[in-house]
Amino acid sequence: MEQELKEAFPMADNMDWNEVYQRIIYRYSTPHGLQHVKEELYKLEDKGEIIIHHIKPYNNPIKMQTLNGTPKVIPTTKLWQHKSCGQCGHIPGYPTSVFWMMNKMEIDYMDEPHQTSCTGWNYHASGASNPVALAGVYVRNMWRAYEIDYFPLIHCGTSFGHYKEIRNMLVLHKEIRDKLRPIMRKMDMDIVIPEEVVHYSEWLYTMSKKAAQQKKYNLNGIRAAVHTPCHVYKLVPEDTIYDPEVFEGRRPAAPSGTAQNFGAKLVDYSTWWDCCGFGFRHILTEREFSRSFALFKKVIPAVEEGKADIFVTSDTGCVTTLDKSQWAGKAHGFNYNLPVLADAQFAAIAMGADPYTIAQVHWHATDVEGFMRKIGVNVDDYKEKFIQYLADLREGKAEPEYLYKPHRKIDFYLSVPERVKWYKQEKGQTTNTSK
Secondary structure (H helix, E strand, O other): OHHHHHHHOOOOOOOOHHHHHHHHHHHOOOOOOHHHHHHHHHHHHHHOOOEEEOOOHHHOOEEEEEOOOOEEEEOOOOEEEEOOHHHHHHOOHHHHHHHHHHHHOOOOEEOOOOOOOOOHHHHHHHOOOOHHHHHHHHHHHHHHHHHOOOEEEEOOHHHHHHHHHHHHHHHHOHHHHHHHHHHHHHOOOOOEEEOOOOEHHHHHHHHHHHHHOOOOOOOOOOEEEEOOOHHHHOOOHHHOEEOOOOHHHOOEOOOHHHHHHOOOEEEOOOOOOOOOOOOOHHHHHOHHHHHHHHHHHHHHHHHHOOOOOEEEEOOHHHHHHHHHOHHHHHHOOOOOOOOEEEHHHHHHHHOOOOOOOOOOHHHOOOOOHHHHHHHOOOHHHHHHHHHHHHHHHHOOOOOOOOOOOOOHHHHHHHOOOHHHHHHHHHHHHOOOOOO
């Protein structure tokens, strides 16, 4: 019995039965174990039913550990960026922080100009669409990454969870593949499934110790409360990365481990498990519920129990809800003003990124300046330069600053790799690649 427990819960040295109960919920919350899904994935590849986008040695893969101890391989370079509708629309400093850090660490990436929305919002908020349509969007985007040989990195937590569910559905249900294939053929594409579905926060955590070597500010005095997004670790939960160094392996490693590796002190609070309040459908139909939930069930416990200086999270909906709901409480006298940052913004600022042109904290509803002053950022100097930069742009005295040369990646996009040419030629000669 004792040996079986050790094998079942390799992260925990000392058993806490409340924690065990929670892990059992995780373990059996999906109808098929991830290991089974992956075994079936490779069988389908052997049969020629699908194409797997494999992680290559030149992706510099690093093995991390999941909840059940099964390794998850994280590619660390040559990455295809699947951006988030919400991040780009509401928190633009979120994706720019990811790109800035990748430039800083000399990571090769493709900022894909031909990506579509994952349509996960449509599915989760309204229940519209259907399995074949959802799978078509997923496979179409994954094909784009495959044909230019950059491994997909998913920015949005919703896209990440949604794509994992779609992957499982495609692998386990032949009838979906049979309906989807002729649709993809009409676009001269086929069913491509990546070997792993990877969220950017997993990449960031995997790289965080290396990134922290370039940090500019001392975060030792910072108390960080973390909210891990539901769609990142509650959908296909056995695929989530855990690490004994982060809450003794009892909480998801990302983004807690990233904040920790940058020197912040992690603080606990009783409602860490709860949703941020976003929840999709009720942000549309019961918005005041979302706002009060975010304040009373998340922000106030993080401040009063954890004495947090900052809330760190890793998804579009969570950042916007936790950050932009606080003004509603302020109107009623609950002025907590807890700054909320994505882990990417948090890390980029710590590494010396411009808080306005890169992290773009001026888009946030809560005041982030107090946090930045506490770690030593010269806020006034950055703000003055930013205001001048905007004025110069308006007057035509300055050119926009880019994170990469605008045409560099487009040039690459136009050059199709040889192996894709080979695949298409073979497909023209025989039809047995996919049936």
